[in-house]
Amino acid sequence: MRFPAEPFKIKVVEPIQKTSYEERVHLLEQAGLNIFGLPAEKIYIDLLTDSGTSAMSDHQWGALMIGDEAYAGSKSYYKFEQAVKSITGYKDVIPTHQGRVAENLLFSMIVKKGIIIPNNSHFDTTRANIEYHDGQALDLVIDEAYHPEVYHPFKGNMDLGKLEHTITKFGAERIPVCFLTITNNSGGGQPVSMQNIREVKALLARFNIPLFFDACRFAENCFFIKQREHGYAEKSIAEIAREMFSYADGCTMSAKKDGLVNIGGFLALNNDELAKRITNLLILIEGFPTYGGMAGRDLEAIAVGLQEVMDESYLAYRTSQVQYLAELLEKENISIIKPPGGHAVYVDAQHFLPHIPPAQFPGQALVVELYKKFGIRAVEIGSLMFGNKNALAAASHPTLELVRLAIPRRVYTTMHMTYVAEALTELFKSRNQIKGLRLTYEAPVLRHFTARLETVPPH
Numbered sequence: 141m142r143f144p145a146e147p148f149k150i151k152v153v154e155p156i157q158k159t160s161y162e163e164r165v166h167l168l169e170q171a172g173l174n175i176f177g178l179p180a181e182k183i184y185i186d187l188l189t190d191s192g193t194s195a196m197s198d199h200q201w202g203a204l205m206i207g208d209e210a211y212a213g214s215k216s217y218y219k220f221e222q223a224v225k226s227i228t229g230y231k232d233v234i235p236t237h238q239g240r241v242a243e244n245l246l247f248s249m250i251v252k253k254g255i256i257i258p259n260n261s262h263f264d265t266t267r268a269n270i271e272y273h274d275g276q277a278l279d280l281v282i283d284e285a286y287h288p289e290v291y292h293p294f295k296g297n298m299d300l301g302k303l304e305h306t307i308t309k310f311g312a313e314r315i316p317v318c319f320l321t322i323t324n325n326s327g328g329g330q331p332v333s334m335q336n337i338r339e340v341k342a343l344l345a346r347f348n349i350p351l352f353f354d355a356c357r358f359a360e361n362c363f364f365i366k367q368r369e370h371g372y373a374e375k376s377i378a379e380i381a382r383e384m385f386s387y388a389d390g391c392t393m394s395a396k397k398d399g400l401v402n403i404g405g406f407l408a409l410n411n412d413e414l415a416k417r418i419t420n421l422l423i424l425i426e427g428f429p430t431y432g433g434m435a436g437r438d439l440e441a442i443a444v445g446l447q448e449v450m451d452e453s454y455l456a457y458r459t460s461q462v463q464y465l466a467e468l469l470e471k472e473n474i475s476i477i478k479p480p481g482g483h484a485v486y487v488d489a490q491h492f493l494p495h496i497p498p499a500q501f502p503g504q505a506l507v508v509e510l511y512k513k514f515g516i517r518a519v520e521i522g523s524l525m526f527g528n529k530n531a532l533a534a535a536s537h538p539t540l541e542l543v544r545l546a547i548p549r550r551v552y553t554t555m556h557m558t559y560v561a562e563a564l565t566e567l568f569k570s571r572n573q574i575k576g577l578r579l580t581y582e583a584p585v586l587r588h589f590t591a592r593l594e595t596v597p598p599h
Contacts, residue, residue: 173593190397194549207437212428257276259320280306318349320354354392359377492571
């Protein structure tokens with residue numbers, strides 16, 4: 141079946157409400173045209189993020205009830221640790237309350253001024269954590285990733301030529317680690333092939349540079365490998381995951397994605413000395429090493445979720461729901477990143493709103509209109525999220541201006557996706573009426589979370 145039905149039945153429902161156009165206009169004004177400032181109860185379909193928004197299973201809810209809340213040596217930690225080790229094979233497992241803390245702990249140890257961290261594409265918090273410690277985050281994804289209309293089965297692949305050039309240019313001594321984000325969130329949720337992972341590892345090994353994964357969507361990446369890469373069709377997701385992790389030296393993970401939970405994460409690696417230093421910092425800022433800022437019940441839920449996420453019937457449904465929404469938009473000539481990724485559909489906002497220049501945030505303008513007209517919350521991944529000012533105060537903008545429709549796991553039905561597609565289709569018909577935006581406030585770091593904007597007035 142091309143679009144398989146949900147491999148679950150619904151036990152509990154949460155009402156969602158439709159608000160009036162006038163109420164949404166008022167809420168947007170109060171929030172400074174920033175969708176992060178909207179109250180969640182006033183959202184009809186919330187596609188802001190797939191992070192921490194999953195619906196947990198009956199087994200996960202049952203696991204919550206047996207959580208061991210001991211401060212040290214919780215039995216729930218050992219279940220969690222074993223679940224992580226069984227998938228990754230890494231011996232040092234450090235729990236954190238979410239992925240960005242794992243990033244911060246790692247980069248606190250290895251990043252300082254002059255350090256370079258390559259990646260296929262850094263997402264916002266990863267880049268911010270590196271830059272906060274005075275390092276430089278470089279995106280070295282293949283060129284095909286910057287062309288939404290170009291089909292490539294593994295658009296998240298690292299460009300080996302760019303990577304080798306970077307190592308040669310800056311020197312291996314300035315690169316303490318190289319990252320691969322799987323799947324590549326900033327570039328459309330695109331997977332990385334096993335062949336590319338092997339080749340990246342081989343190149344880095346020549347220079348004695350460790351490889352780490354940002355592994356928050358590892359299962360979705362493994363499913364694409366199974367579907368698209370020769371030699372993996374008969375392998376289980378667990379087998380593919382174990383091979384994939386074997387090529388890296390460690391990983392950070394937000395369990396709020398493919399852990400199928402609402403909070404939690406970890407750092408896992410094969411470096412006892414580095415793990416010891418990180419654990420000392422963990423105790424200072426997060427908690428004891430056997431809970432790392434989480435309750436025992438959260439550790440239990442993650443241990444279950446990490447196994448459930450590798451179920452192939454779930455992954456087939458998950459990726460097909462994204463594919464379904466993508467195809468509805470393509471039928472209306474709405475440009476998206478092709479092929480659609482594993483967790484979201486990425487709309488090409490510059491194609492959608494060609495009359496709005498990057499300096500006026502076309503992605504954010506589209507996000508604002510989508511909520512104002514239809515009560516749908518999405519997120520901009522473009523000049524607001526990744527744009528910045530250099531030392532001369534000149535604005536710079538990313539290559540792609542995108543709007544991400546991130547689909548929470550096991551939350552919305554196919555009819556919800558149909559509604560989203562119909563809403564975007566209506567906006568597309570009247571797109572010339574949408575106006576650009578300008579900033580009235582921006583924070584120095586991760587400005588998109590708290591920025592305030594206003595509509596650019598007519599000349």
